[in-house]
Amino acid sequence: MKEFDNLLKQAIQNDKLPFDANPAIEIRLQNRFALNAKKHRLFSNSFAGIFQLLFSPNYIGYKAAFVAVVISCGIWFHHSENLTSVTQTTDTVAIYNHSVFDTTSTQAVDSICR
Amino acid sequence: MKLRKTQYKKLSDEKLMQLISNANMKAFNELYGRYKQRLLYYFYRMLGSSQEKAQDFLQDIFMKIIDNPESFDTKRKFSTWIFSVAHNMCKNEYRRLEVRKAVTLDEQTDSFADIFNDNQLDLNNFTNQLYNELNKLDEAHRTAFLLKYREGFKIKEISKALNCSEGTVKSRLFYTVKKLSQKMECYRNTCT
Numbered sequence: 001m002k003e004f005d006n007l008l009k010q011a012i013q014n015d016k017l018p019f020d021a022n023p024a025i026e027i028r029l030q031n032r033f034a035l036n037a038k039k040h041r042l043f044s045n046s047f048a049g050i051f052q053l054l055f056s057p058n059y060i061g062y063k064a065a066f067v068a069v070v071i072s073c074g075i076w077f078h079h080s081e082n083l084t085s086v087t088q089t090t091d092t093v094a095i096y097n098h099s100v101f102d103t104t105s106t107q108a109v110d111s112i113c114r
Numbered sequence: 115m116k117l118r119k120t121q122y123k124k125l126s127d128e129k130l131m132q133l134i135s136n137a138n139m140k141a142f143n144e145l146y147g148r149y150k151q152r153l154l155y156y157f158y159r160m161l162g163s164s165q166e167k168a169q170d171f172l173q174d175i176f177m178k179i180i181d182n183p184e185s186f187d188t189k190r191k192f193s194t195w196i197f198s199v200a201h202n203m204c205k206n207e208y209r210r211l212e213v214r215k216a217v218t219l220d221e222q223t224d225s226f227a228d229i230f231n232d233n234q235l236d237l238n239n240f241t242n243q244l245y246n247e248l249n250k251l252d253e254a255h256r257t258a259f260l261l262k263y264r265e266g267f268k269i270k271e272i273s274k275a276l277n278c279s280e281g282t283v284k285s286r287l288f289y290t291v292k293k294l295s296q297k298m299e300c301y302r303n304t305c306t
Contacts (some may be wrong), residue, residue: 004295005291007256008239008244008263008291008294011237011241012241012244012260012264013263013264014237014241015155015241015264017151017154017158018165019156019165020151020154021151021154021172022169023149025169025172025173026143026146026150026174028147028173029142029144029173029176029177029180030139030143032140032177032180032181033137033142033180034135034139036137036180037137037139038183043233046142075196076235077129
């Protein structure tokens with residue numbers, strides 16, 4: 001029995017696998033390890049979280065304040081644009097729109113300044 | 115902790131697991147290198163000599179380590195822990211399959227006995243015959259046998275890995291060897 005036991009041990013110890021571990025497994029494991037190490041996680045829909053945060057009642061005060069600030073800024077900028085584009089009337093001695101007409105016919109120029 | 119590649123080789127499995135918990139990839143590579151062949155062999159022999167399954171299970175067990183390294187209690191011995199995880203994976207697989215395919219193995223046994231009519235002991239044939247007989251036993255006996263004869267585990271370590279008493283392990287080993295010696299009587303005669 002002792003010899004048989006030794007034979008079993010010998011047979012099992014000398015037994016070799018007809019193949020090796022697939023090298024692709026090691027690469028996959030390394031990628032997974034690197035991913036986990038950086039605390040990255042993959043989600044099926046990465047936009048879901050953002051939309052959920054936008055439309056949820058959480059932080060409603062901050063969201064309302066942000067919207068109010070955006071609207072106020074919009075109104076103020078619109079108003080300031082109108083102020084700068086107002087036409088201002090000024091008097092001058094110079095002749096404006098002085099035109100030279102290249103024509104043989106007499107042109108009636110309705111103007112008080114010459 | 116920054117270490118050179120050669121220094122990782124000197125570290126114990128348990129220390130490597132600690133480093134893996136701290137996201138040290140070199141420690142993981144070292145541990146994978148140490149255990150890939152051992153686990154591959156274990157899965158191959160436990161899962162009906164299926165090469166594909168052995169590769170898949172090897173990947174799965176290391177994925178478990180990567181995803182949850184904290185599940186390993188550093189006070190325990192790593193080798194017994196990893197083989198207990200491997201054993202549980204095999205048990206789950208058996209449950210999934212429910213029925214083991216022993217019929218095909220029975221057919222092989224008869225033809226195999228003819229090779230040994232001249233009582234010439236060929237270790238390769240002996241090993242094949244051994245696994246044919248071993249596959250007919252249930253997974254608990256097979257695991258105990260592999261851990262003892264292949265991995266060289268002590269009875270205490272096997273009992274920890276399989277989560278059973280030392281007496282149960284001894285009984286399983288005794289039964290397995292006795293069964294094998296009965297089934298492989300032609301080889302036993304050549305030994306005596």
